[in-house]
Amino acid sequence: xxxxxxxxxxxxxxxxxxxxxxxxxxxxxxxxxxxxxxxxxxxxxxxxxxxxxxxxxxxxxxxxxxxxxxxxxxxxxxxxxxxxxxxxxxxxxxxxxxxxxxxxxxxxxxxxxxxxxxxxxxxxxx
Amino acid sequence: xxxxxxxxxxxxxxxxxxxxxxxxxxxxxxxxxxxxxxxxxxxxxxxxxxxxxxxxxxxxxxxxxxxxxxxxxxxxxxxxxxxxxxxxxxxxxxxxxxxxxxxxxxxxxxxxxxxxxxxxxxxxxxxxxxxxxxxxxxxxxxxxxxxx
Numbered sequence: 001x002x003x004x005x006x007x008x009x010x011x012x013x014x015x016x017x018x019x020x021x022x023x024x025x026x027x028x029x030x031x032x033x034x035x036x037x038x039x040x041x042x043x044x045x046x047x048x049x050x051x052x053x054x055x056x057x058x059x060x061x062x063x064x065x066x067x068x069x070x071x072x073x074x075x076x077x078x079x080x081x082x083x084x085x086x087x088x089x090x091x092x093x094x095x096x097x098x099x100x101x102x103x104x105x106x107x108x109x110x111x112x113x114x115x116x117x118x119x120x121x122x123x124x125x126x
Numbered sequence: 127x128x129x130x131x132x133x134x135x136x137x138x139x140x141x142x143x144x145x146x147x148x149x150x151x152x153x154x155x156x157x158x159x160x161x162x163x164x165x166x167x168x169x170x171x172x173x174x175x176x177x178x179x180x181x182x183x184x185x186x187x188x189x190x191x192x193x194x195x196x197x198x199x200x201x202x203x204x205x206x207x208x209x210x211x212x213x214x215x216x217x218x219x220x221x222x223x224x225x226x227x228x229x230x231x232x233x234x235x236x237x238x239x240x241x242x243x244x245x246x247x248x249x250x251x252x253x254x255x256x257x258x259x260x261x262x263x264x265x266x267x268x269x270x271x272x273x274x
Binding site (some may be wrong): 017020024026027029030048051052054056057058059060061062063064065066067068070071103104105108119120121123124 | 137138141143159161163168169170171178179180184186187189190198199200201202203204209213214215216218220222223224225226227228229230231232233234248250251255256270271272
């Protein structure tokens, strides 16, 4: 029997996992992270604890030398057209429709069939 | 970019919208454009919400990123709209700069099974991980890493 299976059967571990999930359900990420860090001292290889800890830890913040143009043309298009195309998903680039559909996958698929440079805006016209 | 006591404070600037471009009748607020690095998908607008712990995106949009609510421990998130089932996942979110540099931030995202209430950028899982400032006079959103 491998170690993680033994740990999963540990009632104390089950209690910790339920406690963490309960805290996360209330949005208490810091308290959940602290509880996970305490539990990981006792169960350092437990995959469930490690994955939860990874998900709630701050991780990296990185500067990237990337920028995009002002989105005003897209916003203007949305203001003018949201009633007309209500319910649709639309992909816009500089005020131009690249794709439209009943779901985001369809709208993106149509957009990706075209050649464009830049970051399009994916939007649901509610 | 902004400085504080002659020391750089932020590294990027973007325009924020004070209405939801998806739905003008929805909650007024402070919406910024974000993207997901490594994904060919487009940018989306999300509400900056210090009252929300996680980032949450509409389920249909999350699915286009290849994220599944089935990945990870199931959690019942209690909200003002009732409980929502989903999982907490780490996702890199890019704050899009129009001037200066964009910022890639590892965020704690709640991937809900069924969420159609809009896109949110939450506090503990995202906003407290970088510096930001706003100028309501110009709708400018300034941001940068905590350590410069």
